[in-house]
Amino acid sequence: MTAEGMGRRDFLRHSAWAGSAVVFSVAGGTLLSACAGSEHSATKDFTFAQISDPHIGFSGKANPDVTGSFMEAIAQVNALPERPAFVVNTGDLTHTSTPAQFDQVKQLQSTLKTDRVFVVPGEHDAVDDGGTKYLAAFGAGSQGNGWYSFDFNGVHFLALNNSFNLATLGHLGADQLAFIKKDLAPLKSDVPLVVLAHIPLFDMFPAWGWATDDAVQALSYMRRFGAVTVLNGHVHQVMSKVEGNITFHTATTTAYPLPAPGHAAAPAPLVVPSDKLHAALGIRQATYVAKRTGLALVDEVLA
Numbered sequence: 001m002t003a004e005g006m007g008r009r010d011f012l013r014h015s016a017w018a019g020s021a022v023v024f025s026v027a028g029g030t031l032l033s034a035c036a037g038s039e040h041s042a043t044k045d046f047t048f049a050q051i052s053d054p055h056i057g058f059s060g061k062a063n064p065d066v067t068g069s070f071m072e073a074i075a076q077v078n079a080l081p082e083r084p085a086f087v088v089n090t091g092d093l094t095h096t097s098t099p100a101q102f103d104q105v106k107q108l109q110s111t112l113k114t115d116r117v118f119v120v121p122g123e124h125d126a127v128d129d130g131g132t133k134y135l136a137a138f139g140a141g142s143q144g145n146g147w148y149s150f151d152f153n154g155v156h157f158l159a160l161n162n163s164f165n166l167a168t169l170g171h172l173g174a175d176q177l178a179f180i181k182k183d184l185a186p187l188k189s190d191v192p193l194v195v196l197a198h199i200p201l202f203d204m205f206p207a208w209g210w211a212t213d214d215a216v217q218a219l220s221y222m223r224r225f226g227a228v229t230v231l232n233g234h235v236h237q238v239m240s241k242v243e244g245n246i247t248f249h250t251a252t253t254t255a256y257p258l259p260a261p262g263h264a265a266a267p268a269p270l271v272v273p274s275d276k277l278h279a280a281l282g283i284r285q286a287t288y289v290a291k292r293t294g295l296a297l298v299d300e301v302l303a
């Protein structure tokens, strides 16, 4: 199947939080088979892990111990059968952006058994200061308000910040859009792209700030690529959507569940029975398979 053929199929898959591991190989495999047959001689297999929304500093009935559940998620990543080449944390690292919370996140992440941890900020990392403390803690080596890109085994990663404009969640802004355009310009269209951003780059539920108002412009620079995978956090639940050559996957959280879109008056922390909390939290393992040009995602609930 060609990427063009996939473009006519647009489906939204919504997984409930409760239940056992959610396997994404169907959605991911289908999408990425779109460029099977193109040359990926430069790519090599690897595995990485995604964690999201640890909200260190949160305290409330929805999870009285977010540090503990973040540590459990880290232990689960450390116990994966294949050691991840790196780990990505897709934002809301802290709950209220204090220096102590950022320090604690750094300390806890240093216990991950991996070579490197890549982070992007969430809006909770920009409370009261537009992200200044986040940038002081995690901005090294990034551009603008903390965006950057990197390559790994032939796959190109874009790490974006659509979370600092608290009045308009989410928003990339003109400077970042210019960065994306320039960053992608030299790449061949058969290079697999993975985009990391806290807030979804598709309209999951705009009324709750679960969308990015200028995402269409950013995605226009990605349409020519054979396979684009966007990994988000922010919504504290697993959802996936395919739009042509682009697949969007939101991740769950290690902190507390949020309501399904539109199923509450507001996206406030959801209190579930304590014996159900672990089933709402989790981690994600992503495996890139060069020969199949596939990125297979497996979502695991916290053990």
Ligand SMILES: [Fe+2]
Pocket (backbone or CB within 6 Å): 053, 055, 091, 092, 122, 124, 234, 235, 236, 253
């Ligand atoms: Fe969050």
Ligand SMILES: [Fe+2]
Pocket (backbone or CB within 6 Å): 091, 092, 122, 123, 124, 198, 233, 234, 235
């Ligand atoms: Fe968020």
